[in-house]
Structure formats: C-alpha cells, structure tokens
Amino acid sequence: MAALNTLSYVFIGIGLFFNFVGAFGLHRFPDVYTRMHATTKCTTFGSIFLILAVIVQSAGIWAMGGDLRQSIMCIHSILALVALLVTNATGAHAMARAAHRSGEKPARAVVDDLEGKKND
Amino acid sequence: MKFIVTAAVGYSVYLLLTIGSGDAGLWSREELIVGAVFAVLAGALLRNRFIGKDLRMLNPKRWFTFLVYLFPFFFAMAKANIDVAYRVITGRINPAIVKINPNLKNDMSLTLLANSITLTPGTLSVDVDQKTNELYVHWINVDPEVLKDMPRDYHPICGSFPDWAKRIAG
Numbered sequence: 001m002a003a004l005n006t007l008s009y010v011f012i013g014i015g016l017f018f019n020f021v022g023a024f025g026l027h028r029f030p031d032v033y034t035r036m037h038a039t040t041k042c043t044t045f046g047s048i049f050l051i052l053a054v055i056v057q058s059a060g061i062w063a064m065g066g067d068l069r070q071s072i073m074c075i076h077s078i079l080a081l082v083a084l085l086v087t088n089a090t091g092a093h094a095m096a097r098a099a100h101r102s103g104e105k106p107a108r109a110v111v112d113d114l115e116g117k118k119n120d
Numbered sequence: 121m122k123f124i125v126t127a128a129v130g131y132s133v134y135l136l137l138t139i140g141s142g143d144a145g146l147w148s149r150e151e152l153i154v155g156a157v158f159a160v161l162a163g164a165l166l167r168n169r170f171i172g173k174d175l176r177m178l179n180p181k182r183w184f185t186f187l188v189y190l191f192p193f194f195f196a197m198a199k200a201n202i203d204v205a206y207r208v209i210t211g212r213i214n215p216a217i218v219k220i221n222p223n224l225k226n227d228m229s230l231t232l233l234a235n236s237i238t239l240t241p242g243t244l245s246v247d248v249d250q251k252t253n254e255l256y257v258h259w260i261n262v263d264p265e266v267l268k269d270m271p272r273d274y275h276p277i278c279g280s281f282p283d284w285a286k287r288i289a290g
Contacts, residue, residue, distance in 0.1 A: 018201055025208040033258045034213055037244055038204055044239060045201045071140040079136065089235035096246040096258065106215055106258065 004060040011053035018046030031107035032099045040092040044084065051081045125178065126170045127163030131155055177228070182288050189284050193236060196279070200241040207260065216262045217246060220274040221254045222282035229289035230255070236281045243277060 025038025058073035134155040141148045176182070207213055224230050230253055234245040237257060247256040257277060266276050274282060 018205075021201070021205045021208055025204060028208055028211065029213070033217075033244060033246070034215060034260060037242075037258075037260055038208060040238055040244070041197070041200045041204050045197055068140040068146070071146070075136055075139050085239075086235065089238040090231075092238055093234060093245050096244055100217075100246055106217055 001060070001064075004056055008053040008056050011049045011056065015046045015049030015053065018042045018049070020046075022046060032104055033096060033106050036092050036096055040088055044088045047084055048081060051077050051084070055081075121175065122167040122171045123163045125175065126167045127159045129170070130162040131159035134159060177289065185284075185288050189288060192280075192284075193240070196236075196240040200239065203241045213260055214262050215258060215260050216267070217256055217258050218262075218266070218272055218277065219254055219256055220272055220277055221252070222274055222278075222285070224253055224282060224285060226289065229285040232289055233278070233281055233285040236285070237278050240278065240281070 019042065022038050022042030025042065026035050029035045029038055054077045055074055058070045058077065061067055062070040062074055134151075135147065138148075138151045138155065139146050141151050222230075222233055224233060230248065234248065234255060237243045237245045237255070242260045244258040244260075245255055246258050248254070249256075259277060263276050266272055
C-alpha cells in the first residue's frame, strides 16, 4: 500500500506541474492559437496523470480488498480519460477554427496559408 | 449486421458503466436486463447513424494497430509537453499556419490524424478542407526549409502519424 501511495503522489505531482505549465502559458503566449497550444497539450497530459493516480489507488484497493465499489471508481476514471482525450483535442480544433473564421490573425506569423481562403 | 454491432457496442458501454453493481458476478440482474433492453432499442434507432458506409472498423487488425499506436503517441505527447513548457518559459516562438495534404481518404482517419496533431509537438489543427481532405495546421516553431516549396512535405510537421492513421482507419 505504501508503494501505491508513493506512486499516486508522483503521478499527482507530475499532473499538477503540467497543469500549472498550461495555465502559465495561457498568460504568457501572445495570441489565441499559441495559447491553445499550451492549454490543450499541457492540461490533457496533466489530467491524464491526475486520473492515473485515481486509477492506481482504486485498482489497488479493488485488487487487495475486493471492494466492488472501488471497481466503479476505477472503470469510470478510465472512461473519463478516454472522453478527455477525444473531446479536448476536438474542442481545441473547433475553437481555433472559429477564431480564424472570425478574423483573428495569428500573432507574429511567418506564413498563413489559410488567409484569404473563402469560407464554405 | 449493423444492428448487431451497434447493440453490442451499446451493451458493452452500459456494462462498463454499471460494473460493480451487485449480486450476479460483477453486475446485478436488473442492470443486465435493463442494459439489454436499451441496447436493442439503441441498435434499432441508431444503426445507420453509428456505422457509416462499411464495417471495416470491425477488423481486429485495425484495433491491434491502434493499441500499438498508443505507445508512440504517448511518447510524442510527453515530448510535446516538455516542448511547450520550454516555450512557455523562454518565450521563443515562430508561428505559422501551413497547409498539408496527408493523402487520407475518409473522415475517420482524418479525425484521428487531426486529434493526434493537436496533442503532439508544436502543432494544432485549425481547419480542414472537406473537398480535398487537406489540413491547415498552426505550427508553433516553423522550419524555414519546409516553407520553400508549395505542396508542403508533412514529415517535419507531423512525422509518421498520417501513415498510422491510414493503417488504422484508412
């Protein structure tokens, strides 16, 4: 159990670090696209580790004590992880697309292939 | 066939959500019955919506490839996060929106690729041209070599992900 706790703490630490980097990037980057880079990648990765900590804890208790209620926690966390992976990337794509259609220019951009393309 | 697949997928998701509910093994008897009823209902109503043109995603080889793909994907994701952390701290960015043509034919593989691009180093998918299946990608640190020729080479931008997407859902 002590090993499981340590593993959970390590996962929580990594997760908090990357979520912090994501939040920090949101303030530091110049425009909506670069900010989206920070928030999608870092918060997804950070949240994966936070959920992994939950999975480790609940799976450990489930395997040792056989408490069925812990299995609910474990399986639901895994499903939440899958949903997070799919929806976070898709949501970021939708927001970036909407930003470009409403005329938001990428700051400091070298090239913009999408510029001037007619909306369908 | 479409009906059976849709109902089976619905039933397995229901079973996953209600695991640990009780007496008959991992599930209680009531949950098993209610789940079956709703799976049949969902299968009857949604079969044409859930499954597109063909049943090629049933092929176990594609699922196995997907599971193998998770490892390079996770590795790329870790690299992406360290890369973003580096750029957050130093502020070194050189962004651009570039058009790439990954030569993918169907929506499923294009979705998989666009999601992978968003979560992997330095790139974010912004728009898609639905007629030509070309992706517009926001690239945070541009390599000037790639910008020279117009049908842009996608390898420096998203690596081997288009090939993976083709193998999994192409």
